[in-house]
């Protein structure tokens with residue numbers, strides 16, 4: 001990550017932020033810009049009114065000539081009082097509109113990621129996190145900073161032009177007081193931005209340890225292994241390391257700012273004495289002196305505002321840059337220009353010489369897999385941990401494309417389909433299935449959103465997965481919230497609001513979710529019964545056997561007893577299909593499958609015969 005984007009990129013980001021804000025609030029954005037410009041002009045108008053009024057008074061001007069200027073001064077006072085209120089209100093509205101649009105665009109962009117590879121890239125995840133954090137307010141903040149800088153520039157430019165009209169020397173004095181301070185502050189803000197970037201890794205690690213210490217998932221291990229002290233110490237090391245770097249920058253800031261404040265006060269005082277001397281000589285009027293005092297204060301205030309806006313814009317630009325990168329990213333899988341419709345599966349799915357690895361610097365997981373999943377039959381994938389079984393499942397869902405070779409759906413390469421069309425024909429239970437903090441019915445209904453409200457289908461799916469009894473025993477049956485999160489204050493005190501399920505009970509719900517989708521052409525079950533008790537596992541596999549008659553399915557299980565009825569069993573070893581056949585064929589082959597099956601069976605035999 002860098003703090004240097006180049007002037008062109010910064011400019012294009014500023015323009016994009018303005019466009020985005022304009023799109024979010026077509027009327028509010030120009031109105032806000034006008035208010036900002038007005039806020040830049042008002043101090044100038046007030047100073048001019050004061051000068052004319054004082055000069056008029058000094059010259060003994062009459063009531064009729066002075067009153068309009070007094071009224072004008074009063075109006076500038078009123079406007080400068082009301083402007084911040086109106087601007088703030090408008091700004092808040094603008095921010096809300098921008099937040100809705102940016103979040104919508106960000107998550108639409110995320111929706112265009114149809115694969116998994118980019119989601120797994122740590123650099124992408126870093127950017128995504130920053131984009132999520134700043135997407136809501138980033139563009140609005142950038143526009144605000146830009147307009148603030150314009151406002152400050154208008155005030156400064158106006159005062160300088162006025163002084164030039166009155167006395168060139170005074171204009172030079174005011175410039176002398178402001179410019180070095182402006183340059184120094186800009187340098188300081190740049191240095192601060194660099195310091196803040198340099199400590200982000202430490203801050204991330206600190207947040208990681210802090211989250212670990214308060215994580216429910218980690219709580220058991222942390223307590224049992226006594227890791228709390230270790231992680232707390234590590235968190236504090238990161239925190240103090242980041243603080244030490246910031247402290248150094250704070251000291252540099254304080255030194256330079258102190259010096260500049262002294263210098264500015266000195267130049268202003270000298271200028272004031274000089275202008276009073278000129279007024280005493282008669283070269284300047286009282287109004288000119290008042291204008292000078294207002295100009296010094298105005299330019300100093302505006303240049304400080306300018307520094308603040310530029311520093312903040314610098315920071316906002318960097319963050320908006322990440323948002324833009326995520327928002328404008330291309331799809332992560334090559335998409336067919338004219339995707340073919342996915343026909344109902346008739347013959348089967350063929351993996352033809354499929355090679356795959358997760359990244360170029362990682363080892364091959366699949367090295368030329370040839371395998372057919374015939375239509376209407378079940379294929380079981382068997383192999384040791386890390387053999388590549390789940391990887392095949394992910395390729396079948398087209399979360400990745402093979403590096404070499406192809407996967408064919410009735411002879412058509414999966415790459416010629418739109419991923420969402422393909423997935424509409426697939427149902428799956430993944431090894432790392434989701435547990436949604438939603439009701440039991442919704443946890444099942446998500447399997448087929450169009451049937452989510454069809455309670456009869458939801459119940460039937462739950463019955464097939466052995467989840468019906470679990471759900472009906474819950475305080476509110478299918479409408480019980482499966483979470484300890486509360487959604488509103490009324491829920492907080494209600495002990496029946498949320499319920500936590502056991503691992504196996506959650507797995508039954510995940511299965512039910514997949515069963516709701518069983519009208520699909522391919523059903524994938526990756527370790528669907530790993531967390532189930534023996535009784536439930538037996539029932540689930542009976543149910544699977546009964547229902548898979550006409551369905552094409554892929555089943556992964558380490559419990560070989562559960563796969564023995566599969567139409568065909570493939571044993572994966574060394575990234576290839578080492579053995580293929582029915583249970584009986586593989587037993588008579590006497591290879592790895594037979595060895596593993598006997599090993600598992602002997603475990604049970606020993607217990608039974610003991």
Ligand SMILES: Nc1ncnc2c1ncn2[C@@H]1O[C@H](COP(=O)(O)OP(=O)(O)OP(=O)(O)O)[C@@H](O)[C@H]1O
Pocket residue numbers: 120358362365383384385386387388389390391392431
């Ligand atoms: N997202 C990933 N990025 C990089 N490597 C991965 C990723 N997922 C899996 N792998 C690697 O690919 C190999 C195969 O993993 P896979 O999950 O397919 O094995 P598996 O046969 O399903 O194992 P298990 O029986 O333990 O579930 C492993 O070496 C694993 O480390």
